[in-house]
Amino acid sequence: MSSKWKDFRLYVITGVNYHPGRSLMTVMEQTLQGGADIIQLRAKDMTKREVLAQAYALRKLTRHYDVPLIINDHIDIALAVDADGVHLGQDDLPLAEARRILGADRIIGISTHSIEQALRAERDGADYIGVGPVFPTGTKPGRQAVTTSYVQEAAQRIRIPFVAIGGITTSNVNEVLAAGAARICAVSAIVGSDDPAHECRSFLQAIHASDQSKPGQVDLKQIRVNGRAEQTSARHVTELVQQLGLEGKRIVVELNGQILARDAWGEAEIENGATLEMVHFVGGG
Ligand SMILES: Cc1ncc(COP(=O)(O)OP(=O)(O)O)c(N)n1
Ligand SMILES: Cc1ncsc1CCOP(=O)(O)O
Numbered sequence: 001m002s003s004k005w006k007d008f009r010l011y012v013i014t015g016v017n018y019h020p021g022r023s024l025m026t027v028m029e030q031t032l033q034g035g036a037d038i039i040q041l042r043a044k045d046m047t048k049r050e051v052l053a054q055a056y057a058l059r060k061l062t063r064h065y066d067v068p069l070i071i072n073d074h075i076d077i078a079l080a081v082d083a084d085g086v087h088l089g090q091d092d093l094p095l096a097e098a099r100r101i102l103g104a105d106r107i108i109g110i111s112t113h114s115i116e117q118a119l120r121a122e123r124d125g126a127d128y129i130g131v132g133p134v135f136p137t138g139t140k141p142g143r144q145a146v147t148t149s150y151v152q153e154a155a156q157r158i159r160i161p162f163v164a165i166g167g168i169t170t171s172n173v174n175e176v177l178a179a180g181a182a183r184i185c186a187v188s189a190i191v192g193s194d195d196p197a198h199e200c201r202s203f204l205q206a207i208h209a210s211d212q213s214k215p216g217q218v219d220l221k222q223i224r225v226n227g228r229a230e231q232t233s234a235r236h237v238t239e240l241v242q243q244l245g246l247e248g249k250r251i252v253v254e255l256n257g258q259i260l261a262r263d264a265w266g267e268a269e270i271e272n273g274a275t276l277e278m279v280h281f282v283g284g285g
């Protein structure tokens with residue numbers, strides 16, 4: 001598995017048909033600003049040259065935000081642009097062949113539609129699996145929904161990360177989280193929204209709220225913020241600021257006695273037992 005591989009919570013896939021008049025880069029940058037922590041380039045209607053050009057551009061953008069880039073279907077394009085990995089379907093190259101080409105360090109994700117496929121993907125060395133479509137979706141028309149009962153089964157039996165996908169919106173995401181998903185993937189609900197960054201924040205809020213209601217399943221860290229005991233799943237200061245609803249506010253953060261420059265927040269890991277002071281400046285001046 002890639003040394004770059006970090007766990008993820010909100011996976012956003014491109015879908016240019018959902019945002020006519022807005023460029024792919026603009027929309028995907030908004031998702032990154034909203035906290036998307038893994039991005040997939042999926043472009044079923046583009047020529048291979050167009051996909052390659054978009055992949056190069058997305059590679060530059062995702063590097064800037066330090067977020068992994070996954071390429072759907074095209075292993076050659078993933079290698080050409082030095083993407084972090086690929087996403088394969090059940091009818092694509094078998095995992096062993098893909099692994100031989102891509103090496104141990106790139107991420108390989110596989111779509112699964114049943115627990116048998118999921119167990120096989122896990123056995124064959126996938127880094128993560130997609131579980132879906134959970135609900136019927138216009139992004140995969142005619143594909144039968146696997147329902148939340150497959151999400152529940154995956155949560156009980158699968159040990160590698162799995163991401164729920166298909167027809168998930170902020171209105172039904174709680175059902176999917178309650179079934180045991182810890183990672184959510186969406187196309188239309190996010191890239192088709194007028195405000196993709198806001199939509200991402202709403203998804204992340206639901207995901208983090210669900211963490212709090214299943215503390216046994218997610219590794220919650222005990223920390224102190226301004227002298228008060230808190231539990232958090234945040235991996236770094238940026239995520240904690242987001243969880244505390246302080247994003248966009250004028251604040252100064254001290255972590256374990258050290259004041260942190262704002263551009264260091266994404267790198268500053270929150271460890272169990274961390275102590276933070278957060279001073280929030282209210283008003284102008
Ligand atoms: C995260 C994730 N899960 C599932 C899919 C679907 O992949 P696939 O079955 O190969 O179908 P297409 O996306 O190629 O139409 C995915 N892309 N990402
Ligand atoms: C690519 C894919 N694979 C399974 S469902 C799906 C589509 C997800 O898109 P949306 O979030 O718009 O339903």
Ligand SMILES: [Mg+2]
Binds near residue numbers: 072073089092
């Ligand atoms: Mg595919």
